[in-house]
């Protein structure tokens with residue numbers, strides 16, 4: 594929601610798609626979600642820039658190994674910085690910009706096969722709630738966008754938003770998002 598309020602063109606595109614697919618006479622249903630490619634792109638782009646678990650779960654090396662020329666000794670704790678992967682300029686063009694369109698042109702998904710985008714982790718310890726979590730994010734976001742127009746509190750402009758984050762086991766917005774729903 595914060596990225597969409599910060600990027601009004603993306604917000605307008607997501608709401609247009611919902612108007613076309615769902616219309617105005619009913620609320621969003623689970624069966625609508627697969628027909629909303631732009632919404633999917635918005636969610637992927639949000640997972641790229643703001644992975645909720647930025648360091649996944651820690652791993653332990655079972656044996657002495659070498660990764661990209663770096664020695665990883667047996668028993669070393671290995672932490673994967675998914676947040677940094679999502680902003681790596683060797684992997685992503687214009688990495689700090691919110692641009693859902695980048696996902697309309699490629700097959701990159703969050704299921705743990707495309708290592709440049711692994712907000713649910715990968716391998717044996719991949720999040721077992723992936724399908725439920727992803728579905729809920731799509732459904733809740735689609736419902737909020739479809740049912741209301743959203744404005745920043747107190748007439749704040751998008752460019753004045755504080756988009757900084759705080760880090761820990763999970764990453765979240767440092768300043769809570771304060772928005773006003775407007776019934777269309």
Ligand code: HEM
Pocket residue numbers: 645646649650651711712713714715716717718719720721722723725726727730
């Ligand atoms: C947007 C929603 C969610 C995100 C982004 C997320 C992300 C993650 C990540 C990154 C991991 C670590 C994976 C790894 O290190 O490879 C994880 C583990 C886990 N998640 Fe989720 N998760 C979400 C929703 C859920 C839900 C809805 C459930 C349960 C209903 C769930 C249950 C778990 C459990 C039990 C683990 C630990 C798995 C293990 O220890 O092997 N998650 N999740």
